[in-house]
Amino acid sequence: MNKTKLSNKDLLLVGLMLFSLFFGAGNLIFPPFLGQSAGAKTWVAMGAFFITAVGFPILGVVAVAKSGGLSNLAKRVNPVFAMVFTVLIYLSIGPCLGIPRAGSLPFEMVVAPYLPQSVSKTLALFLFTLVFFTVAYWLSLSPNKLVDRMGKVLTPTLLLLISVMFVGALVKPVGNYGAATGEYMTSPFVKGFLEGYLTMDTIAALNFGIVIALAIKSKGVKEEKAVVSTAIKAGIIAGTLLVLIYSVLAHLGATSGGRFGATQNGAQTLTNVTTYIYGKPGAVLLAVIFTLACLTTSVGLITSCSQYFSTLSHKVSYKNWVRILCLSSMTLANMGLTKILAVSVPVLNAIYPIALMLIVLAMLDSLFKESRVIYGLTILFAGFVSIVDSLGQVGIKLGFVTNLCSGLPLYNQGLGWVVPAFMGMFLGVVIKVLREKLIADQRLRKVN
Template sequence: MRLNKEVLITGFAIFSLFFGAGNLILPPYLGYTGGDEWFLIALGFILSAVVIPILGIFAYARLQGTMLDFGKKVHPVFSTVFCILVYLVAVTLPGPRTASVTHEMSIAPYFDVSSLTTSAIYFGLILIFALNRSRILDILGKYITPLLLLILITIIAIASFSEQPEATRSFIINPIRTGILEGYQTFDAIGAVVIGAVAIISLNLKTYSDAKHKKTVLVWGAIIAGSGLLLIYTGLIYIGSLHNNGLSDPSRTELLTFLSYETLGSTGNILLSILVALACFTTATGIVTGTADFVKGLLGGSKLAYTITVIAGCLIGVIIGQTGVAYIIQIAVPALNFIYPIVIVLILLNALPEQYTSKRVFRIVVITTLLFSIPDFLKSINITNLEPLKAYIPLAEYGISWFLPSVGAYVIALLIERFTQQAEPLQTEQ
């Protein structure tokens, strides 16, 4: 059936749009540092890097709109500011990081070229892809993702059955917390609200007017993508843990290079280079395309606005992409601590049924999340004035000070909504 084919292509495309630089280099290193507690780390990582992002696609399937719809129940101005911040973060951090990873792992080991040259060629190709907007889902789903999955599954399978020294005990105090926070660095929750918009617009370009059909394609496509991410992340974390006792403090990229060589020999490094380049390229294409789609929609569907934004996004990528992976990861921490809690809360609220998410509920929960995420954000920029307050906030030691207060605010908001609804008929009768 056509629907089955469309679901498969969409699912593969969503997977490839999610699976970028951080998704590849972070999991093996988590397993390496986690040792025999790799499974607990995997649970945390999967929560923030699989469950939340896939719920974001589910939310898009229900909303059938753009990212502006995610925050419109709070206030239209809030929604616009939120979208601008998310796209600014996406186009200045995870997008350029893909170019840095590509240079360090796919280009520098084989060619004597500067990172600036790599970034320029890399984003030049992205420019071509993004300007051919209507074909993106088909190209990613039919051709690039199957190759990505084949290489990854081969590396994981061979490494899983090879003999390795017994893993040493992890020195990580809170493995689940570590997994959750490292999952932030994949940018996948932010990716969900960007990628979901790309998927919706791509389906609209195929002239699918039936909302039910688009919802089915997105939901099942998200399930396929989520299953692939779950399999690959768990596998990469596991094989990283297998080398916990056999390597001496490698970097993230060094560990990944070592794993590919151990499993596939000298050919492995070549395949890894292709894998890294493809994974990074698909994510960066989705980010630039999603940002340009947003600006185009904001300016009344202007094709010129789309083209200018694509060019600007690629130029930003060239400039920042030459600075190096470690630097980009370092400057990303404050941005993530500021925007990520709001992104997660909006994803969860929009994924819930309409009757449980009124405007009042949205506003109370979002304001609470903003307030209780301030201590973590300030700490990330070395301002510790509010640190004593964290002793009184549940889960603050896990770096998620906002979580339980937001849950509590949601429950209180629901109760207020219920009592208000019950009071209105009584006032009408009187």
């Protein structure tokens, strides 16, 4: 039966599923660390954090659903670009970084520190990832059941556990907000914006858009406009939950700063808070929260990547891709988190600005009408600067080119691509208008 909209219950389940796809371990770590570092300026920084950690990811889901997939959206730039960029996105956020990181991060953060010295860390990591990816494999085999499994079980459980942590902080307050430190003292808004940028959720959104669209269609909504409309509503639900949870975590981090002082990361901040409130059981609570958050994100990434790669070659089925991705991700997860990040983060930094501008272009497409010159110049300018910047981060300098890019506004803050991207967009619009005027003049001369 072809529906025009979902029931309120099904819409809520899809919204909860989308929230759980986004909410991984990184999303647990960044807000409390921001709160601890920003202190009294936490909410200025969080205002900017919400833009890049919530706004753009939700818009990304809508953009992909509206375009009928990431590949269709990227083809507006160029067919060759579409193939290269789409594969790079799925590999980077999937089996080459996102999935292995999700499998190893909860172990590194909340299991390894409590292992007895007599237990081999290598063996413990292998056993942990074996169980983790076995569960992820089972959940990913039936993507049409993800809405029910994640929306009815996993996400409510995760939200309940986070609520337990927050209620505990209300009953037993951790402390007062500390003083702002580092860049948060002088530019909390810019720093908060960049912290949201580092969550990489916008790239994940380009993967999840097609998963959400398929989930909506599995509930009986087939017409494209209705799918997009439902995706927007689900995005609002997921975005609201993200804002609420991020606010809770930032508050906990800010109060911990006044009591415990600075820590090296958000996981340590949360460990201090939960241990202070609940004692040793707090460590168990945090371990379960981290594992559930990473599991839901892994399932979303495995599902979206398998669905995409199965369309490239009909010789390898969706289920076989799930097996391949689970096995390869488990193997990489056992290499260690540090090695994974060292190789993959520069690649993500190069493609993230391109992903952001693709979303901006997609949301403005009613004005641009899929103009290849506008899409092409915008992505060319943004991508060129972001690639030069990423090469510089790994020690590869391009002489005059690197020096030229380093003079761009906000380059030292990692946002040097912003001005060139909008210059490319403006130039593309000018060329498009001039072309249309030239064609109109030629037609007019033929008539006369």
